[in-house]
Amino acid sequence: MIASKQESSKTIFFLTATATILSLLLLLYIHLSNQNTVKKYIPWIDASMEIRLEVALAHLWFEEVISGDSGESIKSVHEHIDQAKWYAIAILDGGENRQGIILAIKDPKLRKQVNTLFYQIQLFEETINSRYKLGAKALAGSDTDKQLDAQFSQLMDDTHKLELSLKQHINKESESQNSLLILLLLTISALTTLSALTLWRFTKNRSVYMQQLSLANEQISEQNHQLKELAHTDQLTGLPNRKMLETYTQQALSRSRRKHSFLSLTFIDLDFFKPINDQYGHNIGDKVLLNFTKAIKSELREDDLLGRLAGDEFILILQSDSDKEIQESLDKIMIRVNKRLEHPIISSPTEIHIRFSSGTALAPLDGASFNSLLHLADLAMYESKRQGRGQHSYFSHSSTFPADSIDNITQLNPEAAIE
Numbered sequence: 001m002i003a004s005k006q007e008s009s010k011t012i013f014f015l016t017a018t019a020t021i022l023s024l025l026l027l028l029y030i031h032l033s034n035q036n037t038v039k040k041y042i043p044w045i046d047a048s049m050e051i052r053l054e055v056a057l058a059h060l061w062f063e064e065v066i067s068g069d070s071g072e073s074i075k076s077v078h079e080h081i082d083q084a085k086w087y088a089i090a091i092l093d094g095g096e097n098r099q100g101i102i103l104a105i106k107d108p109k110l111r112k113q114v115n116t117l118f119y120q121i122q123l124f125e126e127t128i129n130s131r132y133k134l135g136a137k138a139l140a141g142s143d144t145d146k147q148l149d150a151q152f153s154q155l156m157d158d159t160h161k162l163e164l165s166l167k168q169h170i171n172k173e174s175e176s177q178n179s180l181l182i183l184l185l186l187t188i189s190a191l192t193t194l195s196a197l198t199l200w201r202f203t204k205n206r207s208v209y210m211q212q213l214s215l216a217n218e219q220i221s222e223q224n225h226q227l228k229e230l231a232h233t234d235q236l237t238g239l240p241n242r243k244m245l246e247t248y249t250q251q252a253l254s255r256s257r258r259k260h261s262f263l264s265l266t267f268i269d270l271d272f273f274k275p276i277n278d279q280y281g282h283n284i285g286d287k288v289l290l291n292f293t294k295a296i297k298s299e300l301r302e303d304d305l306l307g308r309l310a311g312d313e314f315i316l317i318l319q320s321d322s323d324k325e326i327q328e329s330l331d332k333i334m335i336r337v338n339k340r341l342e343h344p345i346i347s348s349p350t351e352i353h354i355r356f357s358s359g360t361a362l363a364p365l366d367g368a369s370f371n372s373l374l375h376l377a378d379l380a381m382y383e384s385k386r387q388g389r390g391q392h393s394y395f396s397h398s399s400t401f402p403a404d405s406i407d408n409i410t411q412l413n414p415e416a417a418i419e
Contacts, residue, residue: 043102044102047087047090051117057080058128060247066135066254067253081128113165120158232247240306242309249263249317253369263317264320264326264330269312271390276354287346291346292354295340295341296316296333304317315377323362327362359378359393360392380396
């Protein structure tokens with residue numbers, strides 16, 4: 001009997017020790033897997049976003065270079081492309097820069113995806129070289145231009161798909177680790193109090209490891225947030241903000257010069273908005289801005305762009321083949337928006353009516369850059385306010401402005417001094 005009890009004790013001890021060792025091994029595996037996930041996947045996702053950014057910058061600078069109105073050279077374009085290729089190679093073969101170490105990716109499907117992306121970057125570079133050699137000989141909208149734009153769009157889509165694939169890979173790894181955890185819980189639940197205590201201790205440790213994985217996920221979210229910030233959108237209205245408006249306008253002006261088309265920039269300012277904020281509070285003020293944004297956007301065409309400059313100031317950009325057509329379109333929009341604003345912008349808890357003053361400058365008639373158009377449209381808007389508010393005016397060099405404004409016009413648009 002004593003011998004039997006001793007053997008049972010040894011058996012229980014053996015089983016407990018075995019379960020404890022298995023638990024330790026499983027927890028160690030989870031710990032190493034979590035650390036490996038943080039170490040491997042975050043730099044890959046960072047690199048995929050860097051590829052996207054570098055290709056976007058290369059495309060932007062190339063548009064500026066071929067338009068002839070940029071101080072940048074084709075060398076800058078190639079530097080951004082080389083950076084994009086470096087990040088692709090680093091994902092495939094490993095690499096190191098000041099941001100950290102990028103390990104070589106092993107998954108065959110992901111490697112194939114990155115190889116395809118690297119090949120597309122090379123094709124994109126070749127098309128850029130071909131288009132640059134053509135120079136002024138190439139007409140706007142040529143086959144080379146269309147091919148370049150198509151390759152750029154494809155690269156943007158494929159880098160986004162690569163980022164999604166990496167995140168899906170992380171999720172699969174996490175699911176695999178969770179399955180191992182369930183197995184560990186089932187094993188320890190059948191053991192003695194000692195096994196339960198061992199499980200509790202290692203589960204506590206595991207929570208630390210899961211926090212590390214959670215921190216890694218937060219870092220991924222932060223990277224996504226930073227990528228969204230590159231889009232430069234206004235937090236309240238979701239409209240493009242000044243930075244994105246400036247980038248969009250510069251690109252549109254480049255296309256306008258190549259295609260000999262026209263662009264209008266309209267400065268819109270709400271009349272007496274500050275008293276609304278002072279009387280009803282910023283929550284109501286924000287609601288007024290949101291409803292005003294909806295009122296304008298509902299009357300715009302697909303290619304028209306509305307952005308928020310700051311506070312109660314908005315920018316509207318239109319493009320057309322002729323200055324007459326663009327003015328007709330803009331006048332119709334203003335009429336329809338003012339018709340909408342005949343009704344209260346807010347009905348509850350009290351009715352609030354608003355109106356706006358606006359001014360428009362045309363390119364290339366008035367200015368040839370975002371800053372010059374913005375300044376001239378601002379002057380035209382103040383002319384609308386001077387005429388009694390609730391008006392829309394086009395900038396005219398014959399209008400009367402303060403002396404310092406005339407100096408600014410000359411600085412921003414030297415052609416105006418000649419006229």
